[in-house]
Amino acid sequence: MSGADPTRLYRTVRLIRRFEERAIGLVRSGHIVGGIHPYLGQEGVAAGVCAALRPGDVVAGTHRGHGHVLAKGADPARMMAELCGRVTGLNRGRGGSMHAADFAVGVLGANAIVGAGGAIVTGAVWARRRRGEDLVGVSFLGDGAVNEGMLLEAFNLAALWRVPVLFVCENNGYATTMPVADAVAGSIPARAEAFGIRASTVDGQDPAAVHAGTAAALARMRSDGAPEFLEARTFRFDVHHTFEHAVRLDYRSPAEVTRGRSRDPVRIAGSRLSAAERAAVDADVEAVLETAVAQALAAAEPDPATALEYLYASGLTARTGGG
Amino acid sequence: MPRLSYRKALNRALADELARDEEVFLLGEDIRVAASAVTAGLLKRFGPERVRDTPLSEQAFTSFATGAALVGARPVVEFQIPALLFLVFEQIVNHAHKFPLMTGGQCAVPVTYLVPGSGSRTGWAGQHSDHPYSLFAHAGVTTVVPATPADAYGLLVSAIRCDDPVVVFAPAAAMELRAEVGDPVPVPLGRGRVHRTGDDVTVVAVGHLVHDALAVADELAGEVSVEVFDPRTLYPFDWDGLLGSVARTGRLVVVDDSNRSCGIAGEVIATVVEQVRLQALPRRVTRPDGAVLPFAPALDRAVQPGRELLRQAITHVSKDG
Numbered sequence: 294m295s296g297a298d299p300t301r302l303y304r305t306v307r308l309i310r311r312f313e314e315r316a317i318g319l320v321r322s323g324h325i326v327g328g329i330h331p332y333l334g335q336e337g338v339a340a341g342v343c344a345a346l347r348p349g350d351v352v353a354g355t356h357r358g359h360g361h362v363l364a365k366g367a368d369p370a371r372m373m374a375e376l377c378g379r380v381t382g383l384n385r386g387r388g389g390s391m392h393a394a395d396f397a398v399g400v401l402g403a404n405a406i407v408g409a410g411g412a413i414v415t416g417a418v419w420a421r422r423r424r425g426e427d428l429v430g431v432s433f434l435g436d437g438a439v440n441e442g443m444l445l446e447a448f449n450l451a452a453l454w455r456v457p458v459l460f461v462c463e464n465n466g467y468a469t470t471m472p473v474a475d476a477v478a479g480s481i482p483a484r485a486e487a488f489g490i491r492a493s494t495v496d497g498q499d500p501a502a503v504h505a506g507t508a509a510a511l512a513r514m515r516s517d518g519a520p521e522f523l524e525a526r527t528f529r530f531d532v533h534h535t536f537e538h539a540v541r542l543d544y545r546s547p548a549e550v551t552r553g554r555s556r557d558p559v560r561i562a563g564s565r566l567s568a569a570e571r572a573a574v575d576a577d578v579e580a581v582l583e584t585a586v587a588q589a590l591a592a593a594e595p596d597p598a599t600a601l602e603y604l605y606a607s608g609l610t611a612r613t614g615g616g
Numbered sequence: 617m618p619r620l621s622y623r624k625a626l627n628r629a630l631a632d633e634l635a636r637d638e639e640v641f642l643l644g645e646d647i648r649v650a651a652s653a654v655t656a657g658l659l660k661r662f663g664p665e666r667v668r669d670t671p672l673s674e675q676a677f678t679s680f681a682t683g684a685a686l687v688g689a690r691p692v693v694e695f696q697i698p699a700l701l702f703l704v705f706e707q708i709v710n711h712a713h714k715f716p717l718m719t720g721g722q723c724a725v726p727v728t729y730l731v732p733g734s735g736s737r738t739g740w741a742g743q744h745s746d747h748p749y750s751l752f753a754h755a756g757v758t759t760v761v762p763a764t765p766a767d768a769y770g771l772l773v774s775a776i777r778c779d780d781p782v783v784v785f786a787p788a789a790a791m792e793l794r795a796e797v798g799d800p801v802p803v804p805l806g807r808g809r810v811h812r813t814g815d816d817v818t819v820v821a822v823g824h825l826v827h828d829a830l831a832v833a834d835e836l837a838g839e840v841s842v843e844v845f846d847p848r849t850l851y852p853f854d855w856d857g858l859l860g861s862v863a864r865t866g867r868l869v870v871v872d873d874s875n876r877s878c879g880i881a882g883e884v885i886a887t888v889v890e891q892v893r894l895q896a897l898p899r900r901v902t903r904p905d906g907a908v909l910p911f912a913p914a915l916d917r918a919v920q921p922g923r924e925l926l927r928q929a930i931t932h933v934s935k936d937g
Contacts (some may be wrong), residue, residue, distance in 0.1 A: 385720030392718040401686055402719060409711060412676040416683025416691075423665060423689075443707075446676030453671065516844075603717045604756070606724030606779040609806075609852055611756060 297344040297504040303562040304574045305340035306500055308581070309360045310559050312369055316359070316376055316581050324590060325376045329390045332360035334498075334530030337558030339364035340465050341495075341503025342431060342523075344536035345511055349400040351417055353410030355463075356391045357529075359401030361433050367395040370585035379592035382431040386595045387603060408434060408441030415451045415458050415520075422456070429457040429514050437468025437550045439484050440476060448520075452488040457514040460485060460522045461509065463497060465529040466553075470544040486521030496574075497525030498556040550599070617796040625765040625800060626654040626732060626786060629772035630692065634662050637690060638775060641666040643677050644694030644730075649676045651666025652732040654695050654786075674700050678707040678729075685725045686715065690776055693727060701783070709755040712781045715849040724779040725813075730772065733783040735824070735873050736909055738916050745909040745916070748823070749785045750874040753851035753883070758782040758805060760849045763826035765850055766796045778805060787873070789824035792812050808854035810861065814843035817867040817934050819926070820858065820884050821846060825871045828923050832930065840934045855887060862888050866895035867937075869929045871921050876902045896937035899929040 313333050319325040331338070339360035343352070346365070354361035362372055367383060375382030375393050382388075383395050394402035401417060403411045411432040418430035436443050437461065451458045462481055466473055473481070482492035491513065495506035503525055510521040530553070563571050596615060601611050620628075633640045642655060648669040650656040659667040670677045674695070674844055683693035695701060701708070712725045735747035750760040759848055762768040768786060777780035782805070811826060812833055819842055821829035826846045833842035845861050862868050868888055872881035881900035889898065901921040909916050 337760035383720070384718065387720040387784055388718045394719045396686075396719070396722045401683070402715070406706070406710060409679065409707075410670070412679035413711070415676075416680035416685075416689075417687045418683075419680070420684035420687050420689040443675040444681065446671075446853060447675035447679070449673060450676050450680055454668075517655070576878075603719075603780075605719035606716045606721075606726070609758070609780065611852075 295500060295551040297341070299501070299562065299565040300570060300574065302340050302344060302500040302504065303566055303571065304578065305364050305518045306336040306559050307346065307574055308369065308578050309336040309339065309363050311361060312363060312373070312584055315586055317535060319377065319586070326378065327389060329359070329600070330357040330534050331374065331531045332357055334554070334558070335463055335465060335527045336360055337500035337503055337562070338461065338497045338525045338527055342461055342507045344360045344504050345509070346431065347428070349399065349428050350430065351401055351414060351428065352433065353401045354403040354433050355410065355435055356403065356405050356407070357435065358393060360390065362393045362395060362400050362403065365400050367400060368397040370588045371579055373585040374589040374592050377589045378594060379589055380595050381588070381592040386433045408438035408444035410434065411444045411447035411448065411458070411460060415447055415456045418458055419454060419456045429459065429511060431459045431461055433461050433463060435468065435504035435585040436462060436464040436473050436477065436481060437465065437471070439481050445484065448485055448490060451520040452490050455584050456520060457518050458520045459510055459514065460520065461493040462522065462524045463527050464524055467529065467533070467544065469533045470542055471515040482522060482524050490520050490522050492522040492524065494526065497527030498558050498561060500558055500562050528556065530554050539602050617798055619794045619925045620765045620797040621862065622765045622768050622791050622793045623653050623732070625769035625797070626730070626772055627656055628800065629769045631661065631775045632656060632774060634658065634666060636718055639688060640690045640692065641668065642694065643668050643670055643681055645670055645672060645696060646668055647694055652694065654730070654732045655694065673691040673702045673705055678704040678897065679711060681727045682707065682725055685712070685722050685727045690726045691728070692730055692776060694730045694732065696733065697744050697886065698731050698748060699743050701729070701731065705751070707781070708757060708781060713755060713757050716866045725781050726779045727781045728756055728772070728775045729783045730783070730786070731784065732786045733791060735787045736787060736920055737788040738913055739911065741911040742908045747785065747787070747873040749783070749850055750878065750880045751871045752783045753880055754878065756851065759785070760805065761785045761787065761788060761823035762848060763823055763846050765793060766797045766800055767803055767809070769800035770806065771848060773802045774805050777802070778864065785823065787824035789803045803848065803931045806849045806852040806854055808845055808847045808857040809844060811846055812842065812844040814865065816842040816865055817869060817930055818843045818845055818858070818861045818865045819930065820868070822872050822880065823852065825873060825921060828926060829871055832923050832926050836927065836930060837905045840930060842930060858884070858888065862892050862894070867933045868894060868898040869926070869933050870898070870900040871926050872900060872902045873921060874902055875907050897935050899933050901925045901929050
């Protein structure tokens with residue numbers, strides 16, 4: 294098994310980091326409405342997992358999903374346009390932060406409902422493999438999702454029907470404000486092991502470690518078709534949602550946050566590059582994001598007359614709400 | 617002409633679509649042994665990859681179907697019990713139905729949800745006797761309630777071929793019907809059917825209640841000329857078809873196996889009175905508000921819309937105005 298390219302891993306975590314920082318700026322300036330769930334601090338998970346995937350593999354993300362979409366290869370400019378609700382966005386401005394999807398690169402969508410992605414990606418992988426396609430799927434989920442019944446049902450189906458889905462639990466310690474210790478009886482990997490699913494745990498702050506753990510799991514999955522579970526221990530550097538920038542919620546001590554932030558995936562990945570290599574990547578990322586933000590803000594907002602567009606794939610037309 | 621039972625019509629529609637399109641497959645509980653009889657013989661003919669019996673995990677297998685549909689499959693999910701739709705309302709309404717719009721048209725979710733035996737089966741009591749089609753019509757999910765064997769076949773075929781999610785409610789009270797049907801054919805979604813023409817009152821009847829409406833219309837034939845309109849699809853509703861009928865008769869009664877508040881009968885009346893000046897106040901016959909079907913058969917029947925109440929409503933409307 295070959296290790297991931299350190300430059301690629303660094304570029305991905307740096308891209309996600311700076312994308313999120315620019316997005317938070319656009320939330321503050323009012324260009325992104327409704328706020329976002331920043332992925333800051335967890336970049337190593339999406340970067341490490343997606344570096345081990347093939348282009349034809351599929352992923353389902355979460356409400357904290359920008360990192361998954363970017364790491365799987367979506368265009369940052371179209372992602373930024375989506376967050377700004379523009380017609381040039383990935384979802385033509387119909388999805389926003391919590392529903393960003395890019396089927397062309399195998400992103401079946403972020404999902405605003407906790408634990409919902411597992412069964413969806415299981416069905417998608419099963420259906421494509423039935424046609425003889427060789428692929429695996431990834432369901433990203435948080436530590437909150439392991440208490441959702443529909444996710445546990447999905448574990449059962451994936452194991453029972455041998456569907457190669459990697460369930461990646463990003464354990465950042467909190468479901469919104471609820472600590473794992475107060476929410477999870479038993480252990481998180483044991484949830485999966487109870488269904489006969491192989492489970493392992495990696496350091497989610499080190500993208501190379503995430504990549505190694507993912508690559509090992511995928512090799513086993515591609516050989517025997519069984520699902521796996523990967524717990525990535527990580528830390529959310531910022532808020533659950535940007536509304537917390539205005540309303541402070543008291544659930545993490547400053548000391549805990551300082552300790553958590555001391556293991557920064559961007560710094561860890563960057564330490565494996567020379568200063569010159571880092572500077573080149575950083576400059577490239579800044580240029581990409583400068584263009585992304587400029588294009589997003591220059592793009593048109595959707596015409597209100599098109600609000601019902603895409604509601605039905607069959608072409609059915611809904612009645613409007615007028616009098 | 618050969619006689620076709622409603623149950624066999626559903627079975628034949630499934631078999632024909634499985635044979636026609638490799639992307640069609642079935643999911644559901646106890647379907648390998650055809651506990652509801654609509655999947656009889658299909659496991660043997662199409663194999664366990666396409667007739668997949670599921671564990672009791674309604675939420676997961678409903679979303680599994682969504683995922684399969686997102687990549688081009690056409691799953692049919694059977695629910696033996698109508699109340700299971702409450703358990704997966706989230707998976708159907710909040711996921712399958714919303715994905716095309718939320719993704720800006722990147723995907724379609726062509727899943728059919730089939731409920732063979734919706735409404736009361738007398739004696740199955742509170743948690744197995746609901747008829748929740750109005751909920752799905754309200755949510756904007758295509759909703760069909762076939763009344764006859766020919767429509768059961770034709771609407772199920774069209775549901776499977778539709779690129780959107782479709783819920784097919786096969787009323788328990790219609791499942792034993794038999795009718796002479798030649799070669800059954802697809803029936804377009806969103807198109808109603810006039811079962812009986814009349815001049816004085818239009819009765820809109822949903823599902824098995826079509827047959828009650830026809831019986832009452834026969835009984836009243838000497839006094840009132842009743843037109844019986846079967847919408848067949850509740851969402852999208854055939855408003856043009858209904859408005860054409862009501863424009864002629866000027867009077868409207870709706871018989872609907874929903875609870876009264878926010879049931880489809882309310883929507884039918886509201887839409888008609890927005891567009892047609894009726895000659896008499898319209899009436900509806902429904903389950904009561906907040907109905908929970910009690911166990912004892914007499915109580916079960918007492919909360920369902922029956923022929924006597926329908927007769928009274930038709931008589932009242934025909935004499936009013």
